[in-house]
Amino acid sequence: MSESTSGISFFEKYLSVWVFLCIVAGVSIGIFIPAIPQTLSKFEYANVSIPIAILIWLMIYPMMMKVDFSTIGSHLRVPKGLTITLITNWLIKPFSMFAIALLFFKLIFSSLLTDAQASQYIAGAVLLGAAPCTAMVFVWSHLTKGNPSFTVLQVAVNDLVILVAFAPIVALLLGIGDISVPMDTLLLSVLLFVVIPLTLGAATRNLVIRKRGKEHFENNFLPRFNGVTTAGLLLTLIIIFSFQGSTIVENPGNIVLIAIPLIIQTGFIFAFAYLWAYLWRTSHEIAAPAALIGASNFFELAVAVAIAVFGLESGATLVAVVGVLVEVPVMLFLVKVANRTKKQFSLRAQ
Secondary structure, three states: OOHHHHOOOHHHHOHHHHHHHHHHHHHHHHHHOOHHHHHHOOOEEOOEEHHHHHHHHHHHHHHHOOOOHHHOHHHOOOHHHHHHHHHHHHHHHHHHHHHHHHHHHHHHOOOOOOHHHHHHHHHHHHHHHOOEOOOOHHHHHHHOOOOHHHHHHHHHHHHHHHHHHHHHHHHHHHHHOOOOOOHHHHHHHHHHHHHHHHHHHHHHHHHHHHHHOHHHHHHHHHHHHOOHHHHHHHHHHHHHHHHHHHHHHHOOHHHHHHHHHHHHHHHHHHHHHHHHHHHOOOOHHHHHHHHHHHHOEOHHHHHHHHHHHHOOOOHHHHHHHHHHHHHHHHHHHHHHHHHHOHHHHHHHHO
């Protein structure tokens, strides 16, 4: 069954544990077997690591098959939820992430980081802030008994918006941060890691459903890919951290410094959208997924673009990876908050 109906898997529930183990494995490889990252770094084309690109496709492709664009028209009659998620994800989240990252990395942590590190960390935070969740939100929605059709609508619309808004927003904010990034590189990353897998995922979904039916697709075909995304993610992290080995060993405290603003941003975005939905008298089954999609990140895309634009050894990539490390435990906490406050939505609707 799909994530939207099967809940959170064992690997997803303990993703932070696996990420931590991958960090240890990757750092160990980088320190004790440096020939491995040195060899992998030779397989690049247009500043994109071929091994990493393959693994990231393994992560993204199964997610894209779960997006059903055919439901958009029939579910546009819930405009409040869609308005909340679009404004939060695209007019608030990227800019609040930039502001929080700037505050912490350039001011609060200024004595602990070099200017170059601060700029790289801000860049990685911006990439996370401009990439709202497209897959794990199915899990968060299910755990809060969110409206599944609305959740699909959110994902579909956000995927469409990402195609046209992600690159310009990132370029704008990185320009403000005094970081020069070529637009063509960003667009290439979106093409490689959003457009192509989204197209292939939609084509695969339509082909299988047309030949075998939707029930077969959800109950038999999709389960074949269970664990593929997680496996691709964990292998990617091992490779990434093999390049980050010396940086982490020399500055282990930087992981904590990066995690602090990311956690604050996640909580802020959830609170903003969730409170807005409450004040607007939106039902809980719409409010929960509308708030959780913005709080969560499309970290696969953020990691992919960070690698393509800044390189495997960059601080920006490190921030994107730390985003994976902190996301699951924080999101599970927010799911509990949503579930414990469900009654307040029911009382207000009366």
